[in-house]
Amino acid sequence: METAAPSFALSRLGRRASAPSITALMRLALETPGLLSLAAGFTDNGSLPVTPVGEALRGLAEAAPDHAYLQYGTNAGRPGLRARLAGRVLRQDGRAADADDPAVLARWAERVLVTNGSQQALYLAIQTLCDPGDIVLVDRPTYFVFLDLLAGLGVEARSLPVDAAGRLDPAALRASLAAMRADGSLARVKAVYFIGWFSNPTGRTLGADEGRALAGALRAEEVVIPVIEDAAYREMGYTAGADAARTGVLSDPAWDGFPRLYAGTLTKPFATGLKIGFGLCDHDAWRAAMLHVKGHHDFGSGNFAQALLEQVLGDGSYDAQLAVLRRVYREKRDALHAALLAGGLAARGWRWAVPEGGLYLWLEGPAGLDTGGESDFCRACLREGVLYVPGALCHGDAPPRHTVRLSFGALAPEGLAEAGARFCRAAAAF
């Protein structure tokens, strides 16, 4: 039987949505036999917490004979998990006394919304703050999936100015805010977003002084807008407590008066497949709006994964897993770094910092090099059998062409050594 050709038009959102930047690269990785990918932000398969998850499951079954952990949960998330997450963030911010005070902890737990990865918290934040045409200030460089998210919602990203060392430049920021005031675009600036610790893509932790200078510059220009602190890699430092170099926005008085959202995750530090993250938001109306929209999306993240995480956070196996990951990722960082050095990359004018946490090396190639997805350099890497993320994707505006993000999350150390050698062989021709 013939069916009539559908006649419909996609919504503006549907039309605006385009394939995420990484999609073409991921497809290439899958379609090219033998290709080693330093592109995708996947974690290490070999160290996924199979045993702790199995034990937690058995514990759940014994503790809840009614099997409620397999039932729907609530929109904001499991109360026990929200309390554990609030307590964890307070302790990381050096506020153990608050975490130990049941009344204070209960207030903070109320501010937590458990989400489908921290990615959903970021999406809800922008959906509830921005209309198409609005502007979000982002760090430079930044998390490219966040940039895709902004573009999908019709929101413009504007980079926070940085100096030659990649540190925030507060004077340039004040000048740029003043220019935006003069041209009328300041009214469209609805939020500021940055990655607090061991950034994707640079591996950098924002300095305590930089965070304060950022808050100070915004306040001085009377731009007291919602601030979104992305803490996806806070627990991924290679030594316990490495994140203590700075306090999060929720506890730093420099940010008092700004509506604050802290976006945290349990994926990278435990098991990415469980896909549970959270937002901790100290502004009641903003948090309520995010919860309402979340209710429309899914009326609650997976209760089963939440119950499992509540269990492992409580019995110590989450922290034991973190200790394993710290060693695993330090070794991987070392393997890739050593391969790049051995391949003579530094001698060819390439520069990179060696991060103290996270999953990435951020490389600056020789001036004038083009590392874009369609470039000769990219094709040379593919011929050698190695894939990377072009650094231009990680910039909200005015992207430099000569940067590269290499992820050491997924490949084993031997694979990283080989992938690094291939990258260096490709780079030798440029």
Ligand SMILES: Cc1ncc(COP(=O)(O)O)c(C=O)c1O
């Ligand atoms: C900086 C940053 N933020 C947020 C996320 C989202 O992670 P998830 O949704 O797994 O919590 C990622 C994932 O790669 C990330 O790199």
